[in-house]
Amino acid sequence: EDQVTQSPEALRLQEGESSSLNCSYTVSGLRGLFWYRQDPGKGPEFLFTLYSAGEEKEKERLKATLTKKESFLHITAPKPEDSATYLCAVQADRTGGSYIPTFGRGTSLIVHP
Amino acid sequence: EAGVTQSPTHLIKTRGQQATLRCSPISGHTSVYWYQQALGLGLQFLLWYDEGEERNRGNFPPRFSGRQFPNYSSELNVNALELEDSALYLCASSLWGMDTQYFGPGTRLTVL
Numbered sequence: 001e002d003q004v005t006q007s008p009e010a011l012r013l014q015e016g017e018s019s020s021l022n023c024s025y026t027v028s029g030l031r032g033l034f035w036y037r038q039d040p041g042k043g044p045e046f047l048f049t050l051y052s053a054g055e056e057k058e059k060e061r062l063k064a065t066l067t068k069k070e071s072f073l074h075i076t077a078p079k080p081e082d083s084a085t086y087l088c089a090v091q092a093d094r095t096g097g098s099y100i101p102t103f104g105r106g107t108s109l110i111v112h113p
Numbered sequence: 114e115a116g117v118t119q120s121p122t123h124l125i126k127t128r129g130q131q132a133t134l135r136c137s138p139i140s141g142h143t144s145v146y147w148y149q150q151a152l153g154l155g156l157q158f159l160l161w162y163d164e165g166e167e168r169n170r171g172n173f174p175p176r177f178s179g180r181q182f183p184n185y186s187s188e189l190n191v192n193a194l195e196l197e198d199s200a201l202y203l204c205a206s207s208l209w210g211m212d213t214q215y216f217g218p219g220t221r222l223t224v225l
Contacts, residue, residue: 034213043117043203043216044156087156100146100169101214103156 002027004104006088012110013078021073021107023088031093033071034101035064038085047073047086078111085109115140117217119204125223126194134189134220138206144168145187146207146214147179151200159202162187163209194224 003026013019025033032051036044048057050066057064061082063074073086085108089101118137126132138145147159158171162181176192185206191198201221205214 032213036216041201041219041221043119043205043219046213046215049213089156100158100161100171105155 002090002092002102004088004090004102006086006104006107008107009105010108010110012112013075015079015111015113016077018074018076018078020075021086021109023071023073023104024069025071025088025090027090027092027102029093031091031099032101033066034089034091035071035073036087036089038087038106040085044087075109078109080111080113083109083111117204117206117215119202119217119220121220122218123221123223125225127225128194128196130194132191132194132198132222134191134202134204134222135186136189136204136206136217137186138204139215141208142206142215143185143209144207145181145185146205147187147189148203148205149173149200150203150219151197156203160189191222196224198222199224 005024007022032049034049035047038044048064053068055066061076065072085106087106089103091101120135144163146161148156150156160179161169165181179189181187201219203219204217207214
């Protein structure tokens with residue numbers, strides 16, 4: 001069974017204080033790992049897809065990295081508008097099977113001005 | 114390019130009633146997924162439709178059902194509503210079953 005564990009559950013930062021969010025996963029054959037941002041009461045907003053260990057992707061103050069066991073979402077010099085819940089999901093590579101991703105519970109990030 | 118759209122935004126029902134939620138995928142996407150996100154819980158997979166067929170189903174009772182229309186839009190029906198069905202229902206779409214899922218804004222269902 002695929003498993004995704006995100007840590008910490010909640011993170012409070014001061015504006016400009018860089019940090020990282022962790023996504024540990026167990027999957028038999030990774031097809032893709034996804035990061036989303038979700039604001040309260042809204043649908044998740046797609047950020048990144050990572051496919052293989054060593055891959056990195058960046059968008060503004062966010063950088064996602066991937067190893068064989070975990071992914072990190074690095075937030076550099078965050079601003080209050082980066083406050084949201086960040087979700088990680090993994091999609092297993094199953095021959096002829098389901099590609100339904102498994103989501104973690106998310107990390108709630110609050111950035112104080 | 115228009116994203117995934119969902120309607121209604123909010124829906125209030127009483128216990129025992131039926132609810133119908135609608136979703137239009139991104140143009141060109143054939144797969145539609147439905148998720149339930151109850152307060153404090155993660156996204157729980159409900160249903161996956163592609164080319165008008167139900168391709169996969171999550172661990173939910175049969176009173177959760179749906180369909181996909183020829184234009185790839187989709188409908189989620191929840192019969193015999195229970196208080197525990199109160200949640201944010203999210204629809205996502207992707208190219209056939211494989212790629213990144215893009216989510217709609219969700220429908221907030223409240224069961225009284």
